[in-house]
Amino acid sequence: MTMMSNVIAFVPRRETPTLRRPRPLVRAAQAGLKSWNRRRDLRRLLKCDNLPSPGTAMTRLLAEENRIDQFRRTGQAGYDPHRHILLLIAILAECAEAAPRPLAQALICP
Numbered sequence: 001m002t003m004m005s006n007v008i009a010f011v012p013r014r015e016t017p018t019l020r021r022p023r024p025l026v027r028a029a030q031a032g033l034k035s036w037n038r039r040r041d042l043r044r045l046l047k048c049d050n051l052p053s054p055g056t057a058m059t060r061l062l063a064e065e066n067r068i069d070q071f072r073r074t075g076q077a078g079y080d081p082h083r084h085i086l087l088l089i090a091i092l093a094e095c096a097e098a099a100p101r102p103l104a105q106a107l108i109c110p
Contacts, residue, residue, distance in 0.1 A: 021069070021088065025081075029088035036093045045086055058094045061087055 043051055046060055065087040071079035 019065075019088075019091070025085060025088060028085045029092055032085060032089040033092055033096075036089055038093060038097070041086070042090060045090055054094055054097055058091070061090050061094060065091060
């Protein structure tokens with residue numbers, strides 16, 4: 001029996017949300033990913049002392065982004081485009097963090 005040498009094990013992918021937002025918001029969020037620091041920015045954005053786990057953070061981020069997006073869609077005075085972009089940056093960063101990655105070299109089949 002032979003082992004395949006080209007098999008790579010991956011961490012399973014979590015479900016990623018499907019969001020449809022205006023192109024300028026998405027482009028601004030993509031540009032902001034370069035300077036995103038999860039430890040620094042996520043605590044400030046979610047207004048918490050301890051850094052939440054990725055799954056917990058994503059749930060909170062999506063709920064807050066949905067609330068702010070409703071403000072944007074209805075033209076309410078409480079809409080804050082800066083916070084909206086920060087939430088989108090955080091969502092993109094958390095999705096990238098949950099993306100599958102190769103496991104340690106020791107787990108790859110010889």
